[in-house]
Amino acid sequence: MNTFNNKLAIVTGGNSGIGYATAKELIAEGAKVIITGRRKEAVEKAAEELGAIPFVADQSNLDDIDLLKKEVENKYGKVDILFINAGVTGGLIPIENMSVENFDNVMNINFRGAYFTLNKFIPLLNEGASVVFLSSIVATMYHANNSVYQASKAALNSIAKTAAVELAPRKIRVNMVSPGPTKTEIMYKAGLDETTLSGLDEWMISQIPLRKIGTAEDVAKAIVYLSDNNIASFMTGTEIVIDGGMVL
Numbered sequence: 001m002n003t004f005n006n007k008l009a010i011v012t013g014g015n016s017g018i019g020y021a022t023a024k025e026l027i028a029e030g031a032k033v034i035i036t037g038r039r040k041e042a043v044e045k046a047a048e049e050l051g052a053i054p055f056v057a058d059q060s061n062l063d064d065i066d067l068l069k070k071e072v073e074n075k076y077g078k079v080d081i082l083f084i085n086a087g088v089t090g091g092l093i094p095i096e097n098m099s100v101e102n103f104d105n106v107m108n109i110n111f112r113g114a115y116f117t118l119n120k121f122i123p124l125l126n127e128g129a130s131v132v133f134l135s136s137i138v139a140t141m142y143h144a145n146n147s148v149y150q151a152s153k154a155a156l157n158s159i160a161k162t163a164a165v166e167l168a169p170r171k172i173r174v175n176m177v178s179p180g181p182t183k184t185e186i187m188y189k190a191g192l193d194e195t196t197l198s199g200l201d202e203w204m205i206s207q208i209p210l211r212k213i214g215t216a217e218d219v220a221k222a223i224v225y226l227s228d229n230n231i232a233s234f235m236t237g238t239e240i241v242i243d244g245g246m247v248l
Contacts, residue, residue: 002030003228008076009033010068012059012117013086015046018134018182018223021216022083023052025224031081036068059086059113060105069120078126081227084114085134087152092145103148110152115159128171130227133160134219135178137243153178157239164237173236175226180243181205182214209245218242 009026013019014035023033027050035050036057037043047054055071057064072079090106093099114133125131138146139153157176164174181204205211222240226232241247 003230004029004031004081007031007080008072008078009081009083009227010036010072010079010121011052011083011085012036012057014050014052015039015042018179018216018219019083019085020046020050021220022085022223023050025217025220026081026227027051029224032076034072036086058109059117060108061113062116065113065117065120069124072121073124077124079121079124080126080129082118082121082125082129082131083134083223083227084117084131086113087134089146089149093148094145095147098148106148106152110149111155111159114156118159118163122167125167125170125172128229129173130229130232131160131163131167131172131174132223132226133157133174133176134223135160135176135239137178137180137241137247139178140247161237168236173226173229173232175232175235175237176239177219177222177226178239178241178243179214179219180241180246181208182216182219182242204246207246208243209248212244214242214244 009031011019011023011033014023015037023035026033033052034055035047035052036055038058040056043054043056055068057068087110088106090102133156135157136153138150139157160174160176167174219242222242
């Protein structure tokens, strides 16, 4: 249908998982998409597969965000869709044993970096643009050994809702998508081995009424829906939960 013809979208962390799947959906709908990521080889490979524009940037590095903003401003001018997706889980560590390094790594990417990505790009957003934050159902859950990741997503939701109010006069909509358990690379990046991951998958499936784990494509469709001004024009400050009923 080419819903997003002549629209420019930015997807942070677009070289894998939910970011990759979202970039693919947006491109299929006619958007020009810039994907970012920390690993040059991975970003360029993904961009080639997708037909996207690669940009190497670490969301935790404010200098990288500045460079991305300048590149977009100089080459493309304005942005129609901003999907702030890059994130990490960090280690599964009790509060008593939390290291400053783990705390800073998770917060710098998930919260500080996401916050300043929005901060830098607000001047480049077209009137009627869409901003979507990738949050998580953990923002309202309090499992042991996951305090920093949970807190980073709760903070993100708070900022997203404030931004929805601040940007409403420009008809810019700011929304959140909160997945439950989803098949992506993020748990491998957390350093869990195959046996642990398999056991974790079985446990999670037992907690989900629909008895399955979600896919990156499930989440991507919701992000594309929220980015469409024709069908989601009256949605801002909204959180879409995609978890198979896990929080029920």
